Amino acid sequence: MRSLVWFRSDLRVADNPALSAAMRDGETVAVFVTCAAQWRAHGVGDNRLAFLLRSLASLCDELMRLRVPIKFLDASRFADVPDVLHRLCVDLGADAVHFNAEYPIDEQRRDDAVRATLLAGGIHVRRHEGGVMLPPGSATTAAGKPYTVYTPFKRRFLERLSPAALELEPDLEPQRALEVASDPVPARIDGVDSSGLAAQWPGGEREASRRLETFVAERIARYAEMRDRPGSDGTSMLSPYLSIGAISARRCYVAALGRGSGREQFRSELVWREFYQHVTAVFPHISRGHAFRREYDDVGWRDDRHALAAWKEGRTGYPLVDAGMRQLMAIGWMHNRVRMVTAMFLTKHLLIDWREGERHFMNVLVDGDFAANNGGWQWSASTGTDAAPYFRIFNPVTQAAKCDPDGAYVKRWVPELASLTGRALFEPWRTPLLAPGYPPPIVDHAYGRKRALATFAEVKR
Ligand SMILES: Cc1cc2nc3c(=O)[nH]c(=O)nc-3n(C[C@H](O)[C@H](O)[C@H](O)COP(=O)(O)OP(=O)(O)OC[C@H]3O[C@@H](n4cnc5c(N)ncnc54)[C@H](O)[C@@H]3O)c2cc1C
Secondary structure (H helix, E strand, C coil), rough: CEEEECCCCCCCCCCCCHHHHHHHHHHEEEEEEHHHHHHHHHCCCCHHHHHHHHHHHHHHHHHHHHCCCCCECCCCHHHHHHHHHHHHHHCCCCCCEEECCCCCHHHHHHHHHHHHHHHHHHCCEECCCCCCCCCCCCCEECCEEEEECHHHHHHHHHCCCCHHHHHHHHHCCCCCCCCCCCCCCCCCCCCCCCCCCCCCCCCCCHHHHHHHHHHHHHHHHHHHHCCCCCCCCCCCCHHCCCCCCCHHHHHHHHCCCCHHHHHHHHHHHHHHHHHHHHHHCCHHHHHCCCCCCCCHHHHCCCHHHHHHHHHHCCCCCCCHHHHHHHHHHHCCCCHHHHHHHHHHHHHHHHHCCCCHHHHHHHCCCCCHHHHHHHHHHHHHHHCCCCCCCCCCCCCCHHHHHCCCCCHHHHHHHHHHCCCCHHHHHHHHHCCCCHCCCCCCCCCCCHHHHHHHHHHHHHCCC
C-alpha cells in the first residue's frame, strides 16, 4: 500500500494524525500544494507567506529524517487541486490520500471536490482531525445544536475531552527508503521569499516545541495575571505555530495540564481557539463575509478612508491603539488585549466596518487564521457569537491605564511618547507641547461612543 499525506495547515510530523495513519498503512509520500492566487483572494499577506516558506523548509527536514519524500505542486486556485493531486497519485501509484481537516467553506468545498475526483479514480480518501482536540459537531447542546456562546461550549467541551482524546500520536519511526525523490521547497510564493520577519518568527516544529517548553517552565504560572499586560512577555506567542500547525493544540493543552490558575487560563484560551474552529465549521455564512448575527449585516458603517488609513498606520492619537497598530506592522503580531482594543476602536469609535479590520489583520498577521480572526473581529464589533454587548465599548485611555500602567508597551511602540509619564502618557493631548509630532485624537471618545450606540440601537430597532 502506498499513501500520500497532503499537508496544509498541519506542518509538523509530531502528533499529526494524517501522517501517522498514512505511515501505519505503508509507504508514504508527502505533498504540499501551493495555491497562491487562492490564498491572495483570501487576503493572506506576505508575512504569512514568508512564515509558510520557513515552516515548509523545516517540515522537509523532519520528513527527511523519517525518509518520507515530499512533492510540491502548484495549483494557483483550489479548483485546480483535485486534478493535480489525482495526477500525482497516478504518477506515484498511490492508493490513498490522507489529510487533516480545515473548516472554512472554500477549504471544505475543495476537500469535497478532491474526494470526489480521487474516489472516481479508485483512490481512497481519509480525512483526519489534526487541527483540533475534538471534531466540530462533537460538543453540542442537549438538543444536538451547536453552541453560540463560549462558556456553555467550554463546559460541554471539557466533559467530552476524555483522556483518549488527549492521547498524542506515538513518535514515528523512519520508513524504508523509497525510490521517490523529494522536490526542493519553492524559493518564493507569489514573489515572496522566506526572509520576512525571520528573526522574530523562525519556522518549524522544533521552534514551536522550544517556545512551548520555555513558556511552561518559566511563564505559565503567572499567565493568569500577566496575560493582559502587553508590555510583558506574559503570553506564549505560539499563535503563528498553532495556526500553521507546527504544533498541535492537543500537545499544548497536555503540556498545560495540572493545577494552577495560569495553567487553567491557558487551557481556556486553547478552548477559545477550538470554539471558533467549531463555529467556522458549522456556520458557513461567516466564511462568506456575513455577520454571524445576520441582522448586523445592516449596520450603517461609515466609509472614511482617511480614518481607516490613520488607524492602520497607528496615527489615531490614542497611544494604546497606535502602539498596537505599530506593533502589528513591525512584527506581524499583536497582543490579544490590544487586538480587542484596536478592533473595538475601529468598529465603535470610528464606526468602520469590521470586515476592513479583518482584512487588514489577515494581510499583516503572521498568525492570520480565518476562524480566530473572524471570531475576534465579530466579538469586538458585537456582531458575532458570544460577542461583547454593543453597549460595552472599551475606553482606550482607561484600558491603557489598566493594562499598561507603567507605559512600557506604549513607550516601546510609540517612541515619540517615551518621555511622558502618568496621565500625560495616556492622554497626550492634554500636554501637546510634551509630545510634538504626535497627532491629536482622531475622534473624541465620548462622541465616538455615543455615535456607535445610536447606530447599533438603530439596527436593534
Ligand atoms: C480582533 C482579533 C483578531 C484575532 N486574530 C487572530 C488570528 O488571526 N489568529 C490567531 O491565532 N488568533 C487571533 N486572535 C486571537 C488572539 O489574539 C491570539 O491568538 C493571541 O493574541 C496569540 O498570542 P499568544 O499565542 O501569545 O496567545 P496565548 O495567550 O499564549 O494563548 C495560547 C493560544 O490560544 C489561542 N488563543 C488565545 N486567545 C484566543 C482567542 N481569543 N481566540 C482564538 N484563539 C485564541 C491561540 O492559538 C494562542 O496561541 C485574534 C483576536 C482578536 C481580538
